Amino acid sequence: MKKINTDNKLQKIDTTSLVDRVEKSIIEFLTERNLKVGDSIPKELELSSALGVSRTVIREALSRLRMIGLLESKKKKGSVITSPDLISILGKSMDPRLLDDETLKEIFEMRLSLEIGMADFIVERVTEDDIKELRQIVANDPPRSFDTMFLIEEEIKFHGKLYEITRNETLKKFQKLLLPVFNYVHLSGLLKKPMINKRYASHKELVDVIETRDAEAFRNAMRNHLENHFSRLFG
Amino acid sequence: MKKINTDNKLQKIDTTSLVDRVEKSIIEFLTERNLKVGDSIPKELELSSALGVSRTVIREALSRLRMIGLLESKKKKGSVITSPDLISILGKSMDPRLLDDETLKEIFEMRLSLEIGMADFIVERVTEDDIKELRQIVANDPPRSFDTMFLIEEEIKFHGKLYEITRNETLKKFQKLLLPVFNYVHLSGLLKKPMINKRYASHKELVDVIETRDAEAFRNAMRNHLENHFSRLFG
DNA sequence: TTTTGTATTATGTATGACATAATACAAACT
DNA sequence: AGTTTGTATTATGTCATACATAATACAAAA
Structure with a gap:
């Protein structure tokens, strides 16, 4: 018995890229842990091994969050949460x-x-x-x-x-x-x-x-x- | 005569990252060339050599534009401009x-x-x-x-x-x-x-x-x- | 003519290397 | 002591390379 999928109709497969999902994961991480402005997040390598993806992917996701002003990164310091400027x-x-x-x-x-x-x-x-x-x-x-x-x-x-x-x-x-x-x-x-x-x-x-x-x-x-x-x- | 800078006061130096500037460059490229939704943009490697930066940087910038819905990328096809969903x-x-x-x-x-x-x-x-x-x-x-x-x-x-x-x-x-x-x-x-x-x-x-x-x-x-x-x- | 296979191409992901800025801390100096 | 200066360390920033994967075109087979 081949179980293609549970409910007998094709479920649409996840087409999102790894970066998309990692980005989401990180945002969820922030909100779930109730982190606020000023708090710092795990280092890139920690995230990398925690999520089991390469540092490249982590960096792309972080880069996105930096763009929308959700994060700020400094060498040696790591990344801290900032209040995004919506506008x-x-x-x-x-x-x-x-x-x-x-x-x-x-x-x-x-x-x-x-x-x-x-x-x-x-x-x-x-x-x-x-x-x-x-x-x-x-x-x-x-x-x-x-x-x-x-x-x-x-x-x-x-x-x-x-x-x-x-x-x-x-x-x-x-x-x-x-x-x-x-x-x-x-x-x-x-x-x-x-x-x-x-x-x-x-x-x-x-x-x-x-x-x-x-x-x-x-x-x-x-x-x-x-x-x-x-x-x-x-x- | 040492010319530190032209107007005798410290000019604030550009602290933006390379990715920030490349991101801006690409957006400018789009608008200047008056590219519209559906048009495709240069390949990553072309951008890379055109701007003289690594593909990594180009990809991070493109990844940001993808996030805000300004671009969509497909393997083999390259990236095309899409109408961003502001909300x-x-x-x-x-x-x-x-x-x-x-x-x-x-x-x-x-x-x-x-x-x-x-x-x-x-x-x-x-x-x-x-x-x-x-x-x-x-x-x-x-x-x-x-x-x-x-x-x-x-x-x-x-x-x-x-x-x-x-x-x-x-x-x-x-x-x-x-x-x-x-x-x-x-x-x-x-x-x-x-x-x-x-x-x-x-x-x-x-x-x-x-x-x-x-x-x-x-x-x-x-x-x-x-x-x-x-x-x-x-x- | 349709299908199937194959090569090609551009993006997606992984890895390793090195550059650079921020930091801490030790060493040197007054 | 207190300040400065140098040095090692650390985490991010950038680069180069390799390979995986999906989309496409086109040739070969049915």
Whole structure:
């Protein structure tokens, strides 16, 4: 009686490479042993003999973990656990040219969501200095400067400042990452609907609303400000 | 005249490893040559001699790119460019036990932002079937089931469904990733302020609002629904 | 024409060697 | 003593080589 496999249907065989599995093993090792930032992990040779694979494989796996900022290695010291910087990891692959269109569009939408949803953090944490700075940024706003490059620069500065006001570093870095994608989607013919350049709530008006510290009002103003983008997504 | 360095102050020396630089080189190579998904890259030995480093180093760099889903390698075929799955990359390091407290808190805040900010996508794309499903999820809602585990399960189901309604896969996967972090922050003593279990807008009420297809109203309702969390962050 | 075998090729894994940086500790000096 | 300097040691970083393995093309056999 030949037992090909237990349940009479072909089970898909493990196609993952040895390095993949070792990488996983090591991560599991870290979490299971509840190791924290600063703790050091076994030496390469120990891992090598513990897992029964060559040092080459161990090193490739560790190299990966180093890349995502989970480890840091020093000669003679060995490797210690570090807190990964999520954003810099994302940054490596968040290149508009390398992502597929659907993902790009979805990232575009995510940024819109964040921009509106972070209202509470903005109005809660904004300082007088922040407002002063915002006013400075939008100083040349009203006279409708039609220098596109200038407008874009202000756009970036203004929204960048908003993220800064949230005092949320992760969010801020995230936005820095999303920005190129956002611009790419905005400019390339990815969105079918045309760009209507109708003027909705201006940056200046947004500042006025922020000053009232009314989160709800700010959300609405921001939603209005972004209407150009939304109208390209929806009919 | 000894020229130590040009501008009379110690320049910080490049401490990055060879693999780091090779990794960067390869990514640059891809983008500069405008290579797209499906294109194949030079063989390991070609890269090795082109960059003047050993195959070991090349392989470590490629292994990293493979991990983040930027490449796929097959024996005999070589490596081809693939579209990286941002989320699965993040997943590798998005473990509450491995992130530092500040980052965890910031992720917590990001989720709150998204949840409120995605209102427009929800009301724009929600179908009758979606609403039916939501109603089913919240069916046991009003009688105040005090079985905590049950409540949590419903919580996850409900909010998960909301993300699904946005029809934004990236967002949805992102939420899946954020969820454990969110729960971790929520439960562990990371947030100083106590948890007041006052009842704000219920899930059922949220569904009612969704049915009106009024994004603004939904944002406000959701903000209200999340008040418990916000009040732990702010005073 | 289809199948089967075989050579080839590029990646996957293993091993051994040496370079290099960090560390500890002993030796030398003030 | 206390500081500096040298030296051995250790673990990671890099290199070279060899062989295993899967995918492919193509020839040989049925």
